[in-house]
Amino acid sequence: MSTIAERLAAAGTGNAIELRGVSRFFGALAALIDVTLSVRPGERRAVLGSNGAGKTTLLNCVTGDFPPSSGTVRFFGEDVTILPPHERIRRGLRRTYQISLLFQGLSVRDNVYLACRGCSRGRYSFIRTRANDAIMQSVADLISLVHLEAVADRLVGELAHGQQRQLEIALALAGAPRFILLDEPAAGLSPNERGDLVAILTALPSHIGYIIIEHDMDVALRVVESVTMMHNGRIFKEGAPREIEADPEVQQLYLGGGHG
Amino acid sequence: MALAQTTETPIGVGAQQRSVSPWIAKQAPNLLLGLVLVLLPAVANDFILDQILGWTLILGMIALSLMFLAGYGGMVSLAQMSVAGVSGYMIAVLGTSSLPKISLFWPWWVAAPLSIGIAVLFGTFAGALSARTEGIYTIMITLALAAAFFYLTLQNWPVFNGFNGFTTIPAPHFLGVNWRDPVPLYYMILFFAALSYAVVLYLSRSPFGLALQGVRDNPRRMEAIGYNVTAHRIAAYAFAALIAAVGGILMVWLNNQISPFSIGIDVVINLLVIAVVGGLSHPIGPFIGALIYVILRTFALDALVAVGLDGRRFQTLIGLGFLIIVLFSPDGVVGIWRRLSERARAAGGRNGA
Numbered sequence: 001m002s003t004i005a006e007r008l009a010a011a012g013t014g015n016a017i018e019l020r021g022v023s024r025f026f027g028a029l030a031a032l033i034d035v036t037l038s039v040r041p042g043e044r045r046a047v048l049g050s051n052g053a054g055k056t057t058l059l060n061c062v063t064g065d066f067p068p069s070s071g072t073v074r075f076f077g078e079d080v081t082i083l084p085p086h087e088r089i090r091r092g093l094r095r096t097y098q099i100s101l102l103f104q105g106l107s108v109r110d111n112v113y114l115a116c117r118g119c120s121r122g123r124y125s126f127i128r129t130r131a132n133d134a135i136m137q138s139v140a141d142l143i144s145l146v147h148l149e150a151v152a153d154r155l156v157g158e159l160a161h162g163q164q165r166q167l168e169i170a171l172a173l174a175g176a177p178r179f180i181l182l183d184e185p186a187a188g189l190s191p192n193e194r195g196d197l198v199a200i201l202t203a204l205p206s207h208i209g210y211i212i213i214e215h216d217m218d219v220a221l222r223v224v225e226s227v228t229m230m231h232n233g234r235i236f237k238e239g240a241p242r243e244i245e246a247d248p249e250v251q252q253l254y255l256g257g258g259h260g
Numbered sequence: 261m262a263l264a265q266t267t268e269t270p271i272g273v274g275a276q277q278r279s280v281s282p283w284i285a286k287q288a289p290n291l292l293l294g295l296v297l298v299l300l301p302a303v304a305n306d307f308i309l310d311q312i313l314g315w316t317l318i319l320g321m322i323a324l325s326l327m328f329l330a331g332y333g334g335m336v337s338l339a340q341m342s343v344a345g346v347s348g349y350m351i352a353v354l355g356t357s358s359l360p361k362i363s364l365f366w367p368w369w370v371a372a373p374l375s376i377g378i379a380v381l382f383g384t385f386a387g388a389l390s391a392r393t394e395g396i397y398t399i400m401i402t403l404a405l406a407a408a409f410f411y412l413t414l415q416n417w418p419v420f421n422g423f424n425g426f427t428t429i430p431a432p433h434f435l436g437v438n439w440r441d442p443v444p445l446y447y448m449i450l451f452f453a454a455l456s457y458a459v460v461l462y463l464s465r466s467p468f469g470l471a472l473q474g475v476r477d478n479p480r481r482m483e484a485i486g487y488n489v490t491a492h493r494i495a496a497y498a499f500a501a502l503i504a505a506v507g508g509i510l511m512v513w514l515n516n517q518i519s520p521f522s523i524g525i526d527v528v529i530n531l532l533v534i535a536v537v538g539g540l541s542h543p544i545g546p547f548i549g550a551l552i553y554v555i556l557r558t559f560a561l562d563a564l565v566a567v568g569l570d571g572r573r574f575q576t577l578i579g580l581g582f583l584i585i586v587l588f589s590p591d592g593v594v595g596i597w598r599r600l601s602e603r604a605r606a607a608g609g610r611n612g613a
Contacts, residue, residue: 129467
């Protein structure tokens with residue numbers, strides 16, 4: 001695991017995420033076509049677009065869940081195109097999933113514990129972790145960060161949808177993340193829970209950047225400084241939230257299209 | 261498929277209270293059971309000790325290796341009986357048997373560790389073959405391995421001595437104890453069975469065991485939080501193979517023989533039945549399943565004849581029992597026990613309030 005100094009040094013140079021000519025095909029279907037995108041360290045960006053625009057595929061190519069059919073993916077300058085997902089996680093990349101992908105048979109605490117263990121040494125240890133181990137403190141901190149203390153020992157399968165979404169975010173914050181990919185974190189949340197989510201995201205340490213996919217423009221535009229619009233697998237427009245909102249083409253294609 | 265639930269104890273709680281008495285209180289059922297099993301030779305005869313309990317503990321161990329993979333890892337491996345078979349055959353080939361042409365007559369302290377090592381390699385190989393598959397495909401691949409090993413032993417004469425197999429493979433004589441005598445043999449089997457049970461129970465709350473349960477619930481997410489799922493699955497197979505391999509050697513020492521029919525497809529299926537009937541959600545399940553199986557196998561014949569039925573129908577009885585358990589309690593006898601105790605606790609809570 002890298003030290004803070006190393007991370008800051010890395011954060012000062014180059015791009016956090018750089019895609020060059022990335023395409024992804026599913027059989028004859030082109031989900032991503034020649035996408036070139038760069039995101040600076042610490043930058044917070046929204047990726048918007050209608051259903052099927054290729055947003056989630058874009059995230060999957062960055063995390064390695066689906067490798068790109070062509071093109072290269074760099075993470076903090078390092079070519080990670082062919083690395084398996086767990087190797088990218090160890091380099092500080094995190095993600096959440098559109099549909100909650102949690103460990104339903106384990107408690108909230110065990111879920112967060114696994115995420116913390118996953119990016120530390122001893123993840124395959126045969127020795128049980130003591131209650132006074134430093135990692136248990138990080139687990140407790142993350143649980144309180146997403147306001148789940150009251151249900152920490154409940155099975156995840158018993159949690160409400162909103163709580164599962166919050167747990168998704170806790171899992172992505174475990175370890176020392178440098179960059180997080182958030183796939184529709186607000187989907188299915190109540191207005192109150194959305195407010196909590198915005199508070200959690202804006203309170204993240206400033207060196208942690210993220211890409212957020214979000215249909216709820218209120219949430220998305222409040223927590224980012226730049227926006228990438230996608231359409232039919234291509235990048236269609238990039239700019240500041242205000243410019244994108246005001247752009248007539250965008251309004252016609254997306255905001256006016258009944259998706260807003 | 262029943263899933264292992266180990267959430268009653270949050271991580272580390274228990275380690276937090278370092279005093280001894282809460283630990284004893286929590287372990288009371290295990291300690292009591294252990295005490296009964298240790299004192300049993302004072303009252304039970306050799307038949308009960310070896311043919312009932314010895315068999316139960318050995319089958320329980322081999323089924324425990326299946327339970328570890330299936331309950332915690334979500335991988336139903338039918339190759340575990342074959343892993344036991346490999347170590348059982350190897351102890352006959354490398355050690356002592358009635359076949360001087362094949363057996364090497366190496367001392368037990370060379371032959372036994374080597375046999376276990378070879379069996380663990382075989383089990384790890386089975387894991388490497390099936391780690392990228394899920395569900396029915398894992399079952400098919402491991403079943404194919406079990407069938408292949410059965411036919412190999414049946415048709416190979418130079419090493420496995422074909423369908424005759426090996427006889428006269430006694431437990432060794434060391435520390436001044438003749439371990440082939442019924443009572444020492446019972447204690448040896450009890451020691452290894454209790455050790456495997458305790459280690460599996462302990463591992464279920466270790467990072468290795470918790471991560472395995474994570475792999476069971478959601479392999480893709482495990483990749484996304486930094487685990488190498490394939491490597492982890494293979495490591496789990498290797499650990500499970502260790503338990504099955506020790507069980508295999510004990511099985512040969514108890515029976516004094518091994519042949520292809522000790523590891524045939526029907527035995528492989530019986531092992532799965534034992535694990536499922538007992539319950540895949542807790543390591544005690546396989547031992548309960550094995551006890552039910554051994555008792556049925558030993559006494560059902562006489563009981564059936566006594567009520568005027570054909571004694572050979574005892575397999576039907578086992579099959580019916582399996583159907584009933586799977587229909588009414590997908591997590592086996594352990595699941596029935598859990599539901600009953602929860603109901604009792606709920607009723608007690610109502611009365612108390």
